Amino acid sequence: MELSKQYQTENQxxxxxxxxxxxxxxxxxxxxxxxxxxxxxxxxxVVICAIFAPVISTHDPYEMNMSERLLTPMEDGHILGTDQxxxxxxxxxxxxxxxxxxxxxxxxxxxxxxxxxLGLVSGYxxxxxxxxxxxxxxxxxxxxxxxxxxxLVAALGPGIENVILALGFVYWTNYAxxxxxxxxxxxxxxxxxxxxxxxxxxxxxIFLNILPNCLAPIVVVATLGLGTAIVxxxxxxxxxxxxxxxxxxxxxxxxxxxxxxxxxxxxxxxxGLAIMFTVLGFNLLGDGIRDLTDSKLKRN
Amino acid sequence: MATxxxxxxxxxxxxxxxISILVFFLLHxxxxxxxxxxxxxxxxxxxxxxxxxxxxxxxxxxxxxxxxLKNLFxxxxxxxxxxDTPVITLISTHLPATLELAxxxxxxxxxxxxxxxxxxxxxxxxxxxxxxxxxxxxGVSMPVFWMGLLLIxxxxxxxxxxxxxxxxxxxxxxxxxxxQTGNLFYLVDSLQHxxxxxxxxxxxxxxxxxxxxxxxxxxxxxxxxIRTAEAKGVRGIVVIMKHAFRNALIPVVxxxxxxxxxxxxxxxxxxxVFAWPGIGRLVITAISQRDFPVVQGCVLMIALIFALINLIxxxxxAIINPKIQQG
Numbered sequence: 001m002e003l004s005k006q007y008q009t010e011n012q013x014x015x016x017x018x019x020x021x022x023x024x025x026x027x028x029x030x031x032x033x034x035x036x037x038x039x040x041x042x043x044x045x046v047v048i049c050a051i052f053a054p055v056i057s058t059h060d061p062y063e064m065n066m067s068e069r070l071l072t073p074m075e076d077g078h079i080l081g082t083d084q085x086x087x088x089x090x091x092x093x094x095x096x097x098x099x100x101x102x103x104x105x106x107x108x109x110x111x112x113x114x115x116x117x118l119g120l121v122s123g124y125x126x127x128x129x130x131x132x133x134x135x136x137x138x139x140x141x142x143x144x145x146x147x148x149x150x151x152l153v154a155a156l157g158p159g160i161e162n163v164i165l166a167l168g169f170v171y172w173t174n175y176a177x178x179x180x181x182x183x184x185x186x187x188x189x190x191x192x193x194x195x196x197x198x199x200x201x202x203x204x205x206i207f208l209n210i211l212p213n214c215l216a217p218i219v220v221v222a223t224l225g226l227g228t229a230i231v232x233x234x235x236x237x238x239x240x241x242x243x244x245x246x247x248x249x250x251x252x253x254x255x256x257x258x259x260x261x262x263x264x265x266x267x268x269x270x271x272g273l274a275i276m277f278t279v280l281g282f283n284l285l286g287d288g289i290r291d292l293t294d295s296k297l298k299r300n
Numbered sequence: 301m302a303t304x305x306x307x308x309x310x311x312x313x314x315x316x317x318x319i320s321i322l323v324f325f326l327l328h329x330x331x332x333x334x335x336x337x338x339x340x341x342x343x344x345x346x347x348x349x350x351x352x353x354x355x356x357x358x359x360x361x362x363x364x365x366x367x368x369l370k371n372l373f374x375x376x377x378x379x380x381x382x383x384d385t386p387v388i389t390l391i392s393t394h395l396p397a398t399l400e401l402a403x404x405x406x407x408x409x410x411x412x413x414x415x416x417x418x419x420x421x422x423x424x425x426x427x428x429x430x431x432x433x434x435x436x437x438x439g440v441s442m443p444v445f446w447m448g449l450l451l452i453x454x455x456x457x458x459x460x461x462x463x464x465x466x467x468x469x470x471x472x473x474x475x476x477x478x479x480q481t482g483n484l485f486y487l488v489d490s491l492q493h494x495x496x497x498x499x500x501x502x503x504x505x506x507x508x509x510x511x512x513x514x515x516x517x518x519x520x521x522x523x524x525x526i527r528t529a530e531a532k533g534v535r536g537i538v539v540i541m542k543h544a545f546r547n548a549l550i551p552v553v554x555x556x557x558x559x560x561x562x563x564x565x566x567x568x569x570x571x572x573v574f575a576w577p578g579i580g581r582l583v584i585t586a587i588s589q590r591d592f593p594v595v596q597g598c599v600l601m602i603a604l605i606f607a608l609i610n611l612i613x614x615x616x617x618a619i620i621n622p623k624i625q626q627g
Contacts, residue, residue, distance in 0.1 A: 135314060138311075138315050138318070139319055143319070143322075143565075144561060144562055145565065147583075147602055150568060150583065151323075152329065155327070227441065231443050234443055238445050238569070239568075239572060240588070254445065262457050268449040269450070272446030272450070275443050276443070279443075280441040
């Protein structure tokens with residue numbers, strides 16, 4: 001958003017913008033925020049766990065050993081104890097980061113592709129296209145998102161692909177609304193009128209002139225959306241609708257842990273802590289980026 | 301005002317239709333033959349045919365949609381495959397428990413959020429402010445079901461002072477019984493059962509409302525009339541509650557309304573954790589039994605209530621803030 005403002009200023013001095021998003025400037029900006037740095041550090045830890053899971057984990061997360069079932073933390077070399085099948089909880093949590101990040105990232109990209117495309121089309125063309133798309137957005141916003149995701153997975157069946165599809169399908173509205181609002185402002189800019197005058201086609205204007213100027217709010221929504229998607233995946237898995245065993249999912253591990261809440265409460269504590277740590281990281285990161293972009297906008 | 305309400309109401313009708321159509325198509329998202337998926341591979345041909353007739357799957361799609369909408373208009377949400385009971389009956393027996401849970405959760409959320417938000421704004425950048433904002437950040441990052449599990453471990457497993465599952469007498473009934481008999485047992489039992497699920501459900505809303513109260517209060521506290529009131533020597537608490545908080549209420553009312561709708565969605569998870577016999581638990585049980593008419597009916601009912609709450613919030617917002625009507 002701040003970048004579109006920047007172009008407005010450049011426009012007034014007669015400079016036609018060539019690109020809409022300066023990554024160097026953006027990264028210089030985000031390192032000024034404590035929220036971004038703390039959130040970023042949390043996210044980095046989770047990403048490292050996911051990438052280097054085979055190195056960090058102490059045991060095979062899928063190996064069952066009934067003689068070691070429900071061990072407490074630090075017992076027999078198991079840092080966080082074991083589950084009901086004797087599998088190492090620490091290793092399962094580390095591997096669970098892979099599933100959470102994978103589902104989070106892919107579903108956010110899917111929601112982004114659907115939402116950004118519809119938001120661009122809606123804002124740029126206006127008229128009945130805009131009305132139609134915005135009514136569909138209204139219909140989707142009439143559902144509690146988790147309920148719609150549950151209903152979709154109930155119909156499609158459980159599994160990682162269906163969870164990704166369901167989450168992508170329910171979270172696209174945020175992108176559509178924010179992009180549409182930005183497009184409505186940007187399309188009135190002189191450089192867009194100039195692009196039309198020199199004969200640029202709609203596709204080129206939408207994707208090369210308008211989209212780059214909407215990237216900052218999209219980054220904010222996507223970062224916050226990652227946290228939401230991770231919680232949603234964990235919730236679906238907890239309800240038995242998401243990732244299926246033997247795959248290691250934080251939500252699924254918690255659902256099983258609930259059955260042993262009296263004998264082994266640690267099974268209900270640590271996977272939840274991992275979810276909260278990850279989501280907190282993305283939320284802090286998203287909030288920080290939003291505050292920075294908003295304050296830069298105000299300064300401009 | 302009347303024009304705004306009528307206009308907003310007419311905008312609501314296509315949304316209702318859209319919700320109904322989306323819920324109708326849920327059944328058709330089931331891969332392959334829905335009847336076979338719902339009854340399983342062991343189902344006989346007769347059973348499959350009977351279910352197809354019950355669900356109307358033998359008719360062309362547009363006829364199915366018309367019949368679905370017509371039945372819906374008449375309050376007929378179909379028959380439960382598993383329980384052989386009208387879906388509307390199942391919903392009407394489970395919905396009061398969910399509404400009771402959501403109302404108590406919202407009361408808890410407001411009791412936490414309003415004082416925290418006000419203190420946080422008045423003492424901006426103090427440790428109280430940082431503490432409140434830390435709570436808000438943790439509250440929105442914590443999965444609802446994990447919060448529930450932690451409370452069960454703390455209050456049911458370790459302290460053994462609150463039940464971990466089930467529902468006592470409906471709260472209103474218990475209240476009436478207590479007044480009539482003078483015996484506190486039913487009321488205490490009901491409160492003991494509802495406190496953990498309601499707190500679990502209310503925490504996330506509390507976190508979001510705390511943030512909203514804080515930011516609305518910060519905006520208002522900068523206004524000239526606050527400075528004027530202070531200069532006139534009005535007591536601090538009166539300035540905060542009468543002049544600042546009342547004016548900060550507009551955005552707060554909006555988020556409270558929207559959060560109430562979200563509580564209905566969150567209730568699905570909370571009810572599963574605490575075995576609370578509400579509509580959320582009904583949905584999850586129906587999904588596990590592949591009882592799709594019940595799933596459709598419950599989803600539709602929750603979405604309709606959610607949409608209705610949004611409509612009421614919009615109208616209330618317009619009443620509180622007349623500028624909205626002009627937009």
